[in-house]
Amino acid sequence: MSANPASTPTDEPSGSGFRIPKIPFWAQIVAGLVLGVLLGWLARSQDIDWLYTTLDKVGHIFVQLLKLAVAPLVFFAILVSITNLRKVNNAARLATRTLLWFMITSLIAVAIGLAIGLITNPGSGTGLTPKDGKLPEHSGSWLDFLTGIIPDNVITPFTELNVLQIVFMAAVAGIAALQLGEKAQPILTLSESVLELLQKALWWVIRLAPLGTVGLIGYAIADYGWDLIGKYATFTADVYIGCALVMFGVYPLLLATVAKVSPLQFFKGAWPAIQLAFVSRSSVGTMPVTQKVTERLGVPKEYASFAVPFGATTKMDGCAAIYPALAAIFIAQIFDVQLGVGDYILIAFVSVIGSAATAGLTGATVMLTLTLSTLGLPLEGVGLLMAIDPILDMMRTATNVAGQALVPVLVSAREKILDHDAYNSASASPVDDEVPAAEPERVAVAA
Numbered sequence: 001m002s003a004n005p006a007s008t009p010t011d012e013p014s015g016s017g018f019r020i021p022k023i024p025f026w027a028q029i030v031a032g033l034v035l036g037v038l039l040g041w042l043a044r045s046q047d048i049d050w051l052y053t054t055l056d057k058v059g060h061i062f063v064q065l066l067k068l069a070v071a072p073l074v075f076f077a078i079l080v081s082i083t084n085l086r087k088v089n090n091a092a093r094l095a096t097r098t099l100l101w102f103m104i105t106s107l108i109a110v111a112i113g114l115a116i117g118l119i120t121n122p123g124s125g126t127g128l129t130p131k132d133g134k135l136p137e138h139s140g141s142w143l144d145f146l147t148g149i150i151p152d153n154v155i156t157p158f159t160e161l162n163v164l165q166i167v168f169m170a171a172v173a174g175i176a177a178l179q180l181g182e183k184a185q186p187i188l189t190l191s192e193s194v195l196e197l198l199q200k201a202l203w204w205v206i207r208l209a210p211l212g213t214v215g216l217i218g219y220a221i222a223d224y225g226w227d228l229i230g231k232y233a234t235f236t237a238d239v240y241i242g243c244a245l246v247m248f249g250v251y252p253l254l255l256a257t258v259a260k261v262s263p264l265q266f267f268k269g270a271w272p273a274i275q276l277a278f279v280s281r282s283s284v285g286t287m288p289v290t291q292k293v294t295e296r297l298g299v300p301k302e303y304a305s306f307a308v309p310f311g312a313t314t315k316m317d318g319c320a321a322i323y324p325a326l327a328a329i330f331i332a333q334i335f336d337v338q339l340g341v342g343d344y345i346l347i348a349f350v351s352v353i354g355s356a357a358t359a360g361l362t363g364a365t366v367m368l369t370l371t372l373s374t375l376g377l378p379l380e381g382v383g384l385l386m387a388i389d390p391i392l393d394m395m396r397t398a399t400n401v402a403g404q405a406l407v408p409v410l411v412s413a414r415e416k417i418l419d420h421d422a423y424n425s426a427s428a429s430p431v432d433d434e435v436p437a438a439e440p441e442r443v444a445v446a447a
Helices: 025-045 049-087 091-120 142-147 163-206 209-231 233-259 263-280 283-296 301-314 318-334 341-353 365-375 381-386 389-414 420-425 430-434
Strands: 017-019 442-444
Touching (some): 049 283, 091 233, 091 301, 209 263, 263 283, 263 420, 283 301, 318 389, 341 365, 365 381
Antiparallel strands (some): 017 442
């Protein structure tokens, strides 16, 4: 006698069976990190060329997929975020407070970087000499920074991925749309649709992050090896310790005293974005996740849609504060240049004012050259740090993104617009929830 289908619950397996468990996204990333380290060590120790090449290609393709969406994503995110401010009460006040907290946290971060550098002397005893340095392919100066904001045409910034110029054009377009009012509504509707399309496509790329992790970490280990890391041991430790002090010391202190919320709950909610930033080394590439976790932490969507894209292109406590402070001290010691109090003040000034030069992409070369040129230090010093940069950039970018999620929470709490119920319940991974998995596969087991 056959069973009545209606009487069999759809959520129970017929007969004996078990579910293949869904692996959380964070666990996939951790597995990718471990596997990448093992494969990288294997490729280097056994001199396996095909494995070395495969790791390089896998990591490169993942980064290229992220970069593919960067230019249009930044343009439409900034444009829409500016126009969304019209939906927020006290928009000008919120924007001003956001910028102010960006500057305050950057100043704290650069002070920590300088203190660690002065205590540890990272350039001493490395065995490196000025001859080991080389001029960077791209450099920055204040003149380049100021004149480079305005593009020569509307196409080149997108083809050459000049994020700062894209931000400028998006800001102009957003302000113009606000001035036009209802006449600009068709453009705004189209922009919002394009932004949602880009974010959806980027979510698909983000789902590939575990594979990208294997390639990026594996290639770094295979290419650089532990010997090279050993030469930069003090400097590498300084960057990681400095970023950790800011992320797990300063940020929790601000959350507890300024926002008066639980720091642990912040990291529960923001961890998916911090984790992805560590792997991808791109604040802009992580931006959809950062915005999602920020909203889940109780920040109003209209404000988050402004603060997060703005922060993804200008808020860089890791790349633009801690790192250039330590790097300037490191390079000065290698080239035997004495820095004074005035030089340290200049480093702080450059870090707070010039952080937009990093533009949310992987690496911080432009910001570093801007700092060195301001101090009059040899730009060849950048070449000393290029080999170790990818390893440093992981922690720097994680710190950047943590700060980009932190400031909207601080401002929202101070302005009494933070949803505390949402904040206290934020824990699920938005990566897992954004792309829901299919019904877990049922694997039959013989009776």
